[in-house]
Amino acid sequence: MKNKQLKKILAILCATLILTGCGASKTRETSREDFIPVIPYSETLSADEEKADALLKEMKQEADALYTFGTPYAVPEWSDDAYADTKLYSFCRMLPKGGDLHGHDDTMISYTRFIDVIRDRAEICLEEGDQYGYMYAYDNPDKPEGCVPIGEALDNGTLTEEELTAFLTLAGKEDQRGWDVLHARFAATSGVHTNEEIYKDLYEETFRNCVDNGVILAELRVLASPDDDVTVQRLTNIREAYYRVRQDHPEFRVRVICTASKNLKYDEDQAGLILDTAIRASSLVKDEFDPAKPEEFVIGLDLVSEEDTSRPLKEYTEYLTSEEVKNSGLKLFLHCGESLLNTNDTVIDAYTLGAVRAGHAFNLYRYPELMEKYAEDKVAIEVCPISNYRLDYVSDLRLHPALSYLRNGIPVCICSDDGVYLSTEPLVDDFYAAILSWDLSIGDIKAICRNSITYSGLPKEETDELMKTWEAQWDEFIADIAG
8 A cells, every 4th residue: 555655646746847847858949940951052042033942842742743652763764754744854954054064975965866866877786696786887897797777777677766775775774783784885886986977976966965955064074095196086076066066055165074994904004194195185175166265175184984893093193193184284073982882982082182073972971071071172073863873873862872962061063974875864854853852942953053163174264154154044044933
């Protein structure tokens, strides 16, 4: 009886203490909003931007309804066109995106436009064997037996659109490793580029594709050659294609970042030999569209290849920090961190080598203190959402680390990488995926687009000029959205 009475008294005391707040946890003087991180951007929104932001929320809700449990979120699938009919996708098409700062050679082009260029000018090998599905320019002397004109094969049913898509893109890779398929696609299309006119036309169509998708600056990685003449000719052909487009779109700019491979076949001496040609070529090939005001055409250097099967950046330190590179005036835009391996620390190498932008930097999240340095020193990250998904670095773009980079003040640019192999509409699909997966606001999008000009390889005078062009496009776009 005494125990029951004691328990009753204790229960009454506890209840009294809770009601009076004594001896109990007080409600914390914070709200849930204090714990929701905000992506930092400096400007306040105009009235029209506020209205556009409200409309954007509705667009995201409409698009979100397309995705059910078990379907890849926000990534346009090969056979599903429903996303393209959403208001959000139309928004992404019209969006003035600024620059696309990470694309490779002429693979920045969409799959459909690539086919439009080569359809009636190239052949495809349909004979079973090592080169089954390989494509060749008509006049390529190395084409094997069993090649048929692509257009003719499509017209008579020998080749279906689905088969061609599978030959050229990562569609249907199923359980194959993404990079293995991508390497195969590189090889399958290399025979097309032996024809100089096709080469130039592919670049022209690539640049027109950029303009159509709201891009006013394309900074592309171009593989240099150990032969000076070949590198100069390659750059000259690209410049000629660029001039054709700039005749119609005077605001459009193209800049080149010359690359060498860092795969196991290329040690520092061999890669340096190739990048030396780029340095020499950079002084010979300028942007002279306006003869009275010549500008740099080659702006930087990079080393490329699949990271997990290549040499680490640190093996090229002596060359990349050499006086020759420093005196060239070319900046370093280095691929790094495109890896899931715990041992991959190339994001550190890129930073210590003085890279002004980092390509991918997917695994930077592993290094919190380094993230602070990237933010502090404004080392921009070229994020390629669809590429990272297709190459198996992330299974759901909602989990992509780029959102944490944005929230922590690191400049992020959305980029396309290899549109033709990814079967995307370059940058349109990337922005669609990013906006929906990361729940980006109008302010976030504006900051990202600004970054693509602010952190471009252009000198200040050109940056200021291009920024004014983009700002005018943005204001017009927002006015249209807000109605």
